[in-house]
Amino acid sequence: MTARPETDAAPRTAPDEPAHVANGATVTSPRPAAPAPVEEPPAPGVAAGTATATPAPTGTTNWVVALMVLVAGMFMSVLDISIVNVAIPVMQNDFGVTTEDISWISTAYSLAEGVIVPASAWLGLRMGLGRAYIVAMIGFAVGSVLCGLAWDLNSMIAFRILQAIPGGVIPVVALTMLYKIVPKDRLGAAMGMYGLGIIFAPAIGPTLGGYLVEYVDWRLIFFINVPIGVVGTIAAMIYLPNFGGGKRERFDLPGFLTIASGLFALLLGLHEGEDWGWTSYPVMILLTYGVLALATFVVIELEVEKPLLNVRVFATWAFTNSLILIAVISAGLFGVLFYIPQSLQINQGLGAFETGLLLLPQALVMAVIMPLAGQIYDRIGARWPAVIGLVIVAWGTYLLRDLTIDTPHSELAWILAFRAAGIGLAMMPIMTGGLSSLPPSRVDGASAFNTVIQRSSSAIGLAAMTALMTAQQSQGYADRAGMMPTDTAGSATTSGSTSSMLGEYVQQSQLQSQVFDTSFGDLMLVTTALTAGAVLLALLLPSGRPAPSEGPRIME
Template sequence: MENNQARIKVQRPWLAMMSMMIGAFVGMLSETSLNIALPQLMKSFQLNSGTIQWLVTGYMLVIGVILPFSSLLTKWFSTRQIVIIGLLDFIFGVIIAATAPNFIILLIGRMIQGLGTGLILPLMFTVAMLIFPPSKMGTAMGVCALVIMLAPAIGPTITGIILGKLTWNWIFWFFMPFLVVALICAIIGLPNTGKITRPKIDILSLLESVVGFASLVMGVSFASNMGWTAPTVLLMLAIAVIILILYVYRQLHLEQPIINLRVFKKLAFAQGAICVMLDFAIILSAMYLLPQYLQRGLLLPVALTGIVMLPGGIINALVSAFAGRLYDSVGAKIPAVLGFTIATIGLIMLIFSNPTSSIIYVIVTHIIIMIGCPLAMSPAQTHALNALKGAESADGSTILNTMQQIIGAVATALATSFLSWGQNTYQGTDKAAQFTNGVHYGLYFTLILAVIGLVVAFTLKSTRHVENKN
């Protein structure tokens, strides 16, 4: 059947995907692996939580800035060129971070890694949409989602094990073998799936994108230290709002936009995209707060913290793989509604934790959250991308991945602000209880995201592939 043919025929599609999946996995692992090391890094560099969080938000900032150019880059360079350059860049950033003598060099290394992730991540979804037929799309997107969801889940465990025996530098050296394997796979098994047309580049759009997204993330991040009423914060946020409005207006009116925002006119894409962004924000904000709570609220050693988070990571991987197949049979609405509902329950339970809570209780709450988030993620993403056709698929993939990183950076920064607010409002001298109160404030924010996601999930259509009729 014509409807069941891949847009581009590739002899070994999974081999073609391997370099991008490994690269994306390491990219997402790098994005979340430092969460558990933040308390140790704060002591090593004598920094507060508002400054040290830049190792997380700065990384996501670079990814968010480079991602909007993904579609344009695929028209100027081959898939092989982009992936190989991205992997080499990542390796360079890893070496800088692993040998960093101070915080500034470490941050530079992290941001260089972010550039590599920003090049590779969107290509994984774009190529998958091209080389797999519609009947296999749910499974393919489920595997891609598994790559994205598994890394944040097991990152803290791996980091905890490393920090239990070695210094934080070895977190980065751990990435190197995976990157070398990905580079070899790219060289021997990755064909070019794009069409190089070298369209005219709109410089103003590029500048608006960089300044707008950077100002947004920087403004929210600075608020963690300076407060939301600080003149610098207000100025950065004002610049972000104005520039991004101009950017959106320009993209909607250009004949050949940098990123095709017109895809939001398709309701199925808009609904799915909102669910994906909210789900990603829930994962990153919760997984930013949880390892710190385990160390500074429950006073667990860093190695045990990683072990405590392992069961949730395993469950995350299993559900991610299952959720992709679930879309192929029941569509997006049922798993998305169930996913956000389960995540909401887990977050409420975690909010009721305290400095004397049992480790088993925290493990259970983490598992519940790790059932809910991946259950909603893959079906919602497939729902969104299946609403698009042809070249729109690349634009849709770019938009989803860009907004995930921007929203993730903003959510992490907001979680840090609420964490500080909760600590400041605590009346007492117990440091563990004070930090736990801050974590609760951060989780209130995450819970609101989950409730909004649940409301949006109810608006999704129940049947699969219905979007393609548009």
């Protein structure tokens, strides 16, 4: 099947030149009674002669339909990350476990996903991108069913690990396929729609999860993936190409072991740093090993003939710069999504669904802005949408510094929506500009790096914010300890007065709220400075209308 050619597509060049590139393999246009053209050497990591044996298929299909299938899969896999966090307290009560134990439901998923993502590009090459996507969708739906049926904490952790394996494959394969089926001059609009799965899903998660947890049953946060998975799988079988597959590439085992173990160690150390102590031996060993393992991975990938991931993509500054900016945005997004609900529920006593409704406007703003941002990219490039968007994010983050328990909910919703507009405007142009700077043969590995950066930067950013918040709160409690009345507890004990005990409780609650608000304000100032620095990097992004498509992308 072939995508309908755009009217402004560039004409084909010489008769013997390739008609297009699909999955890094050269496909020539069939010509009757003419000798077969000389085949050019395949791109690195692509088996020779794989796609050239079959002439270009006939018939046309709208690439937008295939894009919608990919968006559905991405939405399902990313939504699961944020929606589960809302149900953690309820699951803790049902399973009868401690807060530290229940946190492994999220930790186990992150660790397993970090291990599988580096191998996703190889799996797509080995199985075929379309087939790998379908298998991952089915696997994710099955894993979701098992999680919904979990009977205790151990079974839930085991099923979350099984769910994370296909959950790590979906974003890498989906992004690679998007780049191969969408004409280059429409990538911005396509990425704007694709971004609904990356940014809109975690923003809408607290609202949907809050309603299910508060009014229905927490198990539905997993079962809701089943109909999406079934419909998405059927649509993928009908509309998605496979892009070949069956390439018996040698698996880079040393590279996989170093990057998988390195990411595992880093993520585990960051997740447990607050509980184990940031200067404790286990955390220091994990972080040190993680850094050394990742450095070893780079050395291995530069030497082996068939690398698991081509680290030479980092030699392209536009791509490397885009990853830095994506890391800054992801860290800030997930940090705010974590601490704002915590403040609303702990300090203000809001329920899960009420909190989700307050966060809903920012999700709706992203849903509107992101497709528009993609169209803007197609017209003027990545630089100015990214710069303007990051300026808005920095300004919105600065406004959050004065957040207190007395801040009107309408004002908070407006600030979050304003900040979300900046994220929606900047995120997809940055990602699209980075990927577009690479040759098609390197998109597979670049997609894996993109997913690794998004996931790891969220974890690293949240861990850094937690460490800063903890230090600030400890200092805040110490500074205010001398201001508390020293005879409050004694008077309550001596007189047995209920009013005295109530007064002590009120004072402690006020102190907790004040310390949290002050610490959160300091955290927002640091995040503002970091985002402002990212604006300078955004000025280095490519500008101008992207080059027109080299012709229709052909879907096998």
